[in-house]
Structures are given as structure tokens and as C-alpha cells.
Amino acid sequence: MAIRERLSGNEAVANAMRQINPDVVAAFPITPSTEIPQYFSQFVANGKVDTVFVPVESEHSAMSACIGSQASGARTMTATSSCGLALMYEMLYVAASCRLPIIMSAVNRALSGPININNDHSDSMGARDSGWIQLYAETNQEAYDNFIQAVRIGEHADVRLPVMACQDGFITSHAVENIELIEDEKVKAFVGQYKPENYMLNPERPMAVGPYDTVNYYMEHKRQQAQGMINAKQVIMDVAAEFKAMTGREYGMIETYRLDDAEAAIVCIGSSAGTAKVTVDKLRAEGKKVGLLKIRVFRPFPTEEISKALTHVKAVAVMDKAEGFSAQGGPLGADVRAALYNDPFKAKIVNYIYGLGGRDVTVTSLEQVYNEMLEIAETGIVGETYRYLSVRE
Amino acid sequence: MGQMVEIRWHGRGGQGAKTASLLLADAAFNTGKYVQGFPEYGPERMGAPITAYNRISSEKINVHSNIYEPDYVVVVDETLISSVDVTKGLKEDGAIVINSAKSPDEVRKHLKGYKGKVCTIDAGQISIDTLGKFFPNTPMLGAIVKVSGIMNEEDFLKDMEGSFKHKFATKPQVIEGNMNALKRSMQEVRGL
Numbered sequence: 001m002a003i004r005e006r007l008s009g010n011e012a013v014a015n016a017m018r019q020i021n022p023d024v025v026a027a028f029p030i031t032p033s034t035e036i037p038q039y040f041s042q043f044v045a046n047g048k049v050d051t052v053f054v055p056v057e058s059e060h061s062a063m064s065a066c067i068g069s070q071a072s073g074a075r076t077m078t079a080t081s082s083c084g085l086a087l088m089y090e091m092l093y094v095a096a097s098c099r100l101p102i103i104m105s106a107v108n109r110a111l112s113g114p115i116n117i118n119n120d121h122s123d124s125m126g127a128r129d130s131g132w133i134q135l136y137a138e139t140n141q142e143a144y145d146n147f148i149q150a151v152r153i154g155e156h157a158d159v160r161l162p163v164m165a166c167q168d169g170f171i172t173s174h175a176v177e178n179i180e181l182i183e184d185e186k187v188k189a190f191v192g193q194y195k196p197e198n199y200m201l202n203p204e205r206p207m208a209v210g211p212y213d214t215v216n217y218y219m220e221h222k223r224q225q226a227q228g229m230i231n232a233k234q235v236i237m238d239v240a241a242e243f244k245a246m247t248g249r250e251y252g253m254i255e256t257y258r259l260d261d262a263e264a265a266i267v268c269i270g271s272s273a274g275t276a277k278v279t280v281d282k283l284r285a286e287g288k289k290v291g292l293l294k295i296r297v298f299r300p301f302p303t304e305e306i307s308k309a310l311t312h313v314k315a316v317a318v319m320d321k322a323e324g325f326s327a328q329g330g331p332l333g334a335d336v337r338a339a340l341y342n343d344p345f346k347a348k349i350v351n352y353i354y355g356l357g358g359r360d361v362t363v364t365s366l367e368q369v370y371n372e373m374l375e376i377a378e379t380g381i382v383g384e385t386y387r388y389l390s391v392r393e
Numbered sequence: 394m395g396q397m398v399e400i401r402w403h404g405r406g407g408q409g410a411k412t413a414s415l416l417l418a419d420a421a422f423n424t425g426k427y428v429q430g431f432p433e434y435g436p437e438r439m440g441a442p443i444t445a446y447n448r449i450s451s452e453k454i455n456v457h458s459n460i461y462e463p464d465y466v467v468v469v470d471e472t473l474i475s476s477v478d479v480t481k482g483l484k485e486d487g488a489i490v491i492n493s494a495k496s497p498d499e500v501r502k503h504l505k506g507y508k509g510k511v512c513t514i515d516a517g518q519i520s521i522d523t524l525g526k527f528f529p530n531t532p533m534l535g536a537i538v539k540v541s542g543i544m545n546e547e548d549f550l551k552d553m554e555g556s557f558k559h560k561f562a563t564k565p566q567v568i569e570g571n572m573n574a575l576k577r578s579m580q581e582v583r584g585l
Contacts, residue, residue: 006418006419006422006428032434117434117435118434118435138457168457170431170434171431171457172457174431174432174434175429175430175431175457176415176418176419176428176429176430176431177427177428177429177454178422178427178428178453178454271457272457274455274456274457275455275456275457275458277455278455278456358434360458360459361457361458362458362459362461363456363458
């Protein structure tokens with residue numbers, strides 16, 4: 001029987017960490033992810049886990065400690081946000097290219113500047129090319145479920161990549177909501193024991209980790225790394241199927257909501273998807289054909305799934321909680337456009353920048369987006385393809 | 394949607410408005426509801442105005458925005474009325490509950506023509522009488538449960554006793570005071 005609880009997103013992830021009982025957690029506090037290592041260090045102090053908790057002096061050191069630990073063969077985790085993630089930047093690439101399945105809880109917060117503690121996706125979107133798998137959560141429940149699944153995805157022999165399990169800072173990280181927890185023993189059985197194929201302290205197979213790579217081999221290694229990301233999609237689906245068998249909760253690369261016969265759709269990431277569902281219900285009650293496509297997995301990018309799900313839609317609003325400064329929109333907008341490029345029934349696409357630095361995303365604001373898309377669907381006239389939502393100009 | 398109750402809390406940093414909203418979420422959760430309890434975060438510090446929110450529903454809650462048209466507003470610090478538009482968006486068939494020794498009619502004069510129900514409760518005095526300290530959030534919690542009728546009063550009191558026993562396991566001497574604060578505020582809230 002699942003355990004009915006009410007927890008904030010940060011409490012939920014800290015509890016997932018407790019249930020997984022990793023070998024090592026190395027972290028440095030930063031709002032709004034601070035509570036995760038804070039709660040977890042209490043579990044360590046109270047003997048609820050036998051994890052070695054490494055308090056470090058910076059996020060660069062946190063990720064470096066994670067790399068050393070995971071390379072030695074220990075299951076390793078961390079949590080961070082915003083500028084903390086940015087300070088890890090160099091080491092993110094090292095973790096991914098060393099094929100170390102470190103699991104990070106990334107609690108999304110705007111990346112400076114101006115300095116701001118509230119939610120948007122500029123921190124993790126900046127790290128989208130670092131070689132980490134990225135999962136995004138709509139709710140505290142999904143933050144918890146994704147974090148548990150991340151262990152199996154990253155450690156799979158076909159993948160062996162680090163995973164960033166993201167949730168929206170404050171919006172889900174600090175909001176107490178209902179959640180169904182899985183029993184400790186079931187989580188432990190689900191994640192199993194970490195059995196790395198290669199590890200540094202194995203005297204039978206001594207190896208070097210992270211040395212200089214020559215022109216002669218560098219590109220082959222990058223090609224292998226890319227294959228891990230390509231393979232991740234099938235593993236993500238397989239792990240989701242097993243997770244559904246355990247909990248009844250269904251996960252995929254994307255989630256669709258009332259999209260099958262929709263003429264206008266929103267594509268978004270994270271907590272706004274819940275608000276979009278409420279908006280869809282409201283507009284559907286008025287007879288408007290609108291739907292939602294939520295991105296759960298951003299890396300690897302669900303190109304085929306998106307193309308298939310949107311093929312009948314006439315107008316699509318792609319919502320970016322990060323400004324890409326490309327002068328044409330954000331990162332999700334670029335990837336969704338690319339996904340639909342070879343679709344013969346290409347939908348009209350508008351890329352919205354929204355929710356930066358905690359700007360509230362409401363049913364009213366998303367209703368405006370749907371109405372703008374319905375107008376495009378009706379007239380066929382796209383107009384400006386790069387728009388800002390809820391901004392004073 | 395029709396069954397969802399939305400509540401906005403106004404307080405000052407350090408007065409426990411956020412804690413009260415989380416306690417209300419806890420109590421509603423324990424009576425089987427779906428809940429949200431969340432503060433609006435910014436550069437807050439002791440004494441600065443803060444806002445916190447609750448959604449309580451018998452169905453799963455999907456929306457993740459702040460609350461702009463609340464059914465109820467709770468004002469933990471009376472002095473906020475002059476600086477914050479506390480009735481902004483408040484539904485006329487809802488109510489505002491204010492921590493004040495004044496009568497509802499006296500307070501209503503300062504509420505920019507709000508036509509709905511105005512309730513007052515002297516939470517400061519109750520907390521000093523029952524707890525010996527200025528902790529207005531516990532009496533305010535009792536008052537909003539009474540005014541909103543969002544849960545059965547006996548179930549609420551029983552649940553809160555359990556919560557206090559858990560929360561104050563190391564100082565059981567304060568449990569009775571907190572329970573008295575809740576009960577008194579439920580009896581003494583004016584303007585029902």
C-alpha cells in the first residue's frame with residue numbers, strides 16, 4: 001500500500017534519497033535546493049542512512065567530490081540550483097564524459113543577473129549540452145518519482161550517464177502538497193545495488209579516469225558518449241514501465257493532455273503544465289479544441305514523440321522559461337521547431353518566453369496564449385513568432 | 394473546481410503566517426482532503442509583509458499559481474491593512490478574518506468598501522492569555538477554520554491535539570495552552 005503523505009518537493013526528494021541510501025552525497029547549500037542536503041544530513045546524523053555526507057566549500061568542489069566518489073565505484077548524489085549549477089559547469093562535462101551516473105536534484109532557479117531567487121529554467125537549460133540526461137517534474141510527486149527512476153536510468157549499462165532530475169524552485173520545492181510515497185523496501189528493491197562495471201579501486205582491472213585524450217581517440221569517445229544518450233530513450237521507457245508496474249503511475253518521454261483532437265496546443269516544461277491542464281479544461285468547457293504537451297525528458301530530446309503528438313495540431317505555442325538570447329526565442333522553441341521541420345503537416349509555431357525570475361504563470365495568462373493560438377489556427381496568419389508573456393514593455 | 398477553497402494569508406515575517414498556512418494544510422490533509430500550502434517568496438525579513446496561500450479541495454489540485462481571487466483572507470497583523478490591499482480580489486461571498494481587538498464594523502471602515510463578511514478576533518490577547526507569549530498564528534488558525542467551515546470542528550481539534558503532541562514532544566507543557574488558544578478563538582471570533 002502506498003503511503004499517503006503531504007510533503008514539499010524538497011522534502012519528497014530528500015525522502016527519496018533516504019530510501020535509496022546512496023553511498024555518498026556531496027553538496028553545498030543554495031536556495032531553493034538547500035533543504036535537500038539539510039534534511040538529508042539530518043537522516044545521516046540520525047542514522048536513517050549510512051551514506052557518507054561530504055560538506056564541501058563550493059559547488060565546483062561538490063561536483064568534483066561526486067566525480068571522484070562515483071569513479072571509485074560509489075553511488076553518489078547531489079543537489080543544487082542556479083549559480084550553484086553554473087559553478088559546477090566544467091565538472092558537469094567531466095562527469096558526463098567519464099560516463100559516471102551521478103544523480104543530481106536540480107531545483108530550478110533563475111540564473112543571475114540581476115540576482116533573483118525565484119523559478120525559471122535558465123540554470124538547467126544552460127547545462128543542456130553538458131551530456132546529462134534531464135528529467136523535469138510538474139509536481140512534488142513527479143519530482144520524487146523521477147528521482148527514483150533516475151538511478152536506474154543513469155546506471156543502466158547501455159546509458160552510463162549522469163542524470164539531472166529537475167523541479168521548479170519554490171513552486172513545487174517549497175509547496176506542501178499531497179503525495180504518495182513508496183514503501184522503503186520497495187524503493188530499495190527497485191533501485192537495487194549499484195554494480196559498476198569499471199571502478200577505479202578494482203585491483204583486477206586498474207584504470208585511469210579522466211586523463212588527456214588525444215586527437216586519435218577523442219572523437220571516438222565523444223561518439224560513444226552520444227550513443228549513451230541515444231540509448232537512454234529506450235531505457236527511460238523500460239524503467240517507466242517497471243515503475244508503473246510498482247506504483248500504477250505512468251511516465252513517458254512526454255505527457256499529453258486532451259491533445260488528440262486539439263487544434264491549438266501548448267508545449268511546456270514543469271509546474272506550468274498543471275496550470276495549463278486547468279486552462280485546457282476551462283476552454284474545453286467553452287467548446288474550444290485545445291490541448292497540452294508536457295516535456296518530461298528534455299535530454300535525450302523526444303523528437304519522434306513530439307512530431308507524432310502534434311502532427312494534427314494547427315498552431316503550437318512553445319513555452320520557454322529561459323531566454324536563449326538567440327534573438328529568435330528559447331531553447332525548447334528551437335528544439336520543437338527542429339522536431340517538426342520534417343513533418344509534412346507542420347504546425348504554425350510561436351515561441352513564448354514566460355515565467356522568468358518567478359513571474360507567476362496563471363490560468364488567465366495561459367488562456368491568452370491559447371486564444372492567440374486559436375486565432376492563428378483559424379486565420380493561418382502567424383505574425384510574430386517570438387513573443388513575451390505577461391511582461392511590461 | 395467548485396469544491397476548491399482558496400485562502401490568502403497576510404502577515405509579517407516572523408509572525409508565523411507561513412507556519413499557520415502549513416498547519417491548516419496539515420489539518421485539512423488529515424481530514425482526507427487534497428491540499429496546497431505555500432508562501433510567496435521574496436527578499437523577506439523579520440517584520441516585512443509576507444503572503445502565504447492555501448488551496449483545499451476534495452479533488453486533485455493541478456493549478457500551480459498564486460491565488461488572486463481568494464474565498465477567504467486571513468490578516469495576522471492588523472497594521473498591514475493600511476499598507477497592503479488585503480481585500481484585493483477577495484470574493485464577496487467569502488470573508489476576511491483580521492487579528493484585531495476592534496469590532497468588525499470598526500475594521501470594515503478601512504477595507505476599501507469590501508461588502509463581504511468581516512470577522513475579527515483578538516488573537517494577540519488570546520495568545521498572551523493562553524500561551525503567555527505573542528504567537529497570534531494558532532488563534533488565527535482556529536478562527537479561519539471556524540469562519541470558513543472547511544472542516545468539521547471536532548475533527549480539527551482532535552487532529553490539532555495530535556499534531557501538537559507530535560510537534561511539542563519535548564515540551565508537552567505548551568500543548569494545553571495551544572489547544573486553549575484554538576478553542577477560545579473558535580468561540581470568540583466576531584462577525585460570523
